[in-house]
Amino acid sequence: MDFEFDDTARAVIDAATAFLDGEIAPHAAQYREHMVPKERMHALLRSLAPFGFFGTLIPEEAGGSGLDFTTSIRLYEELFRVFPALAGTAFVNQMVGYGLHMDGTDEQKRRYLPGLLTGERIGCQAATEPEAGSNPKDIRMRAAAERGGFRLKGRKVWISNGSIADFCIALVRTDDGQTNRMIIDRDGYSARELETLGQRGWSTAELLFDDTWVSEGNRMTGAGAGAQQTLRDFTVARCFAATMAVGTARAALDAAVDYARSRHQWGKPIGQHQLIQEMVADMATELDCARLLTYRAAWMVQGGRRADTQASMAKYYASEAALRIASKAVQIHGALGLSRDLPVESYFRDARMISIPDGTTQLQQLIIARNLLGMAAFTDAGAGRAQPAGRAA
Ligand SMILES: Cc1cc2nc3c(=O)[nH]c(=O)nc-3n(C[C@H](O)[C@H](O)[C@H](O)COP(=O)(O)OP(=O)(O)OC[C@H]3O[C@@H](n4cnc5c(N)ncnc54)[C@H](O)[C@@H]3O)c2cc1C
Known part of the structure; x- marks a missing residue:
């Protein structure tokens, strides 16, 4: 395995990083506590498009970015480091675009994909319901057949x-008891923003579908396989979630290193005290472990190899490591680390968010162990085939 990006990828990463640090970072601070308004978000997304932030895993002739997945994951590390709310919104757009590319009809791709790839449109994916979290196969939202389409009722x-x-691409249950994915335009549901501990600039909402009618043309391909498609997409989503953790941890480590160099106690920089050095060393080592696991998973995905174990390892390790790293960054800052005057406390709150979505830490552990043992600790029709965990290392 080559640990270097080639010259072309390096140039893309360097150009994007310079743009993010110079043009995007100054806007981030005001959205640590408050959601980025929709119009502002559109403008920010549009500014990312030329750097290849959209259309990963979509062929160039279909509008894809032309970047390989590992390079894309590396770009998102920088974006999450600089502006988590924007990165999160762009990541979900990537997943919606990927889902459309994989399972959309030609008409759906024509209608929804181009706007996603330029930042003109924002999408979301809705599987989770109040009674169906870790197991999306339990979803109840009804799609009752009616007049050449479906009447949707439920809550996400x-x-x-x-x-x-x-x-929105919603996972719904049709009259035959099967799961299907359907695309619903914004006027088909109401949304209520949910307040969360961290990542406060990024929308997290409840969606209400109250007898919404959509035509048969809104159903995505693969009738009856909606839940399987959702689970399949998790491998890609977990690579992004892992790079979210890496980017968040990078921001925390960078801040801690800067502070440890400049803050003096006992007549010298605190970075010269051995116990501070121990924390910095642990943070840097854990960050690199997280990054390498993430790259490996992305590299396997881009090579078309089965990577569910590796993506779960990356997401599991990176999200838990990001929390430890951000916590140490707070510690190194002393009382200032707890203050709202600095972003460090927000890195900690943001990091705490990552071990829940896209499969909780416990679910990642269960997937890794299931694939190693060939037996599942949870009911899962997709379980069973043992996969040697270290095969691609
Ligand atoms: C910030 C954020 C963004 C999200 N974005 C989306 C989105 O865009 N689209 C979407 O559809 N969903 C989204 N989700 C929902 C997310 O996927 C779920 O929250 C997640 O799958 C967990 O479901 P739950 O919260 O209902 O917890 P539960 O499934 O109720 O789990 C509660 C606890 O039980 C544990 N647990 C569950 N099952 C087992 C088991 N078999 N063995 C051991 N422990 C178990 C879990 O690990 C957890 O600790 C998001 C969530 C958050 C927090």
């Missing part, structure tokens, strides 16, 4: 981008 919760999205 904790939906990223939910209140600012222009459309």
Whole structure:
């Protein structure tokens, strides 16, 4: 395995990083506590498009970015480091675009994909319901057949981008008891923003579908396989979630290193005290472990290999490591680390968010162990085939 990006990828990463640090970072601070308004978000997303932030895993002839997945994951590390709310919204757009590319009809792709790839449109994906979290196969939202389409009734919760999205891909249950994915435009549901501990600039919402009618043309391909498609997409989503953790931890480590160099106690920089050095060393080592696991998972995805174990390892380790790293960054800052005057406390709150969505830490552990043992600790029709965990290392 090559640990270097080639010259082309390096140039893309360097150009994007310079743009993010110079043009995007100055806007981030005001959205640590408050949601980025929809119009502002559209403008920010549009500014990212030329750098290849959209259309990962979509062929160039279909509008894709032309970047390989590992480079894309590396770009998102920088974006999450600089502006988590914008990065989160863009990441969900990526997943919506990927879902459309994989399972959309030609008409759906024509209608929804181009806007996603330019930042003109925002999408969201809604599987989770009040009674169906870790197991999306339990969803209840009804799609009753009616007049050449479906009448939708149900509630989706904790939906990223939910209140600012222009459309939603929802996982629903049709009359035959099967799960299907359907695309619903924004006027087909109401949205209520949900307040969360961290990542406060990024919309997380409850969506209410109250007898919404959609045509048969809104159903995505793969009738009856909606839950399987959702689970399949998790491998890609977990690579992004892992890079979210890496980017958040990077911000925390960078801040801690700067502070440890400049803050003096006992007549010298605190960075010269051995116990501070121990914390910095642990933070840097854990960050690199998280990053390497993330790159490996992305590299396997881009090579078309089965990577569910590796994506779960990356998401599990990176999200838990980000929390430890951000907590140490707070510690290194002393009382200032707890203050709202600095962003450090927000890195800690943001990091705490990451071990829940896209499969909780416990679910990642269960997937890793299931694939190693060939037996599941949870009911899962997709379980069973043992996969040697270290195969691609
Ligand atoms: C910020 C954020 C953004 C999100 N974005 C989206 C989105 O865009 N779209 C979407 O559809 N959903 C989204 N979600 C929902 C997310 O996918 C769920 O919250 C997650 O799957 C967990 O479901 P739950 O919260 O209902 O917890 P539960 O499933 O009720 O789990 C509660 C606890 O039990 C544990 N647990 C559950 N099952 C097992 C088991 N078999 N063995 C051991 N422990 C178990 C869990 O690990 C957890 O600790 C988001 C959530 C958050 C917090």
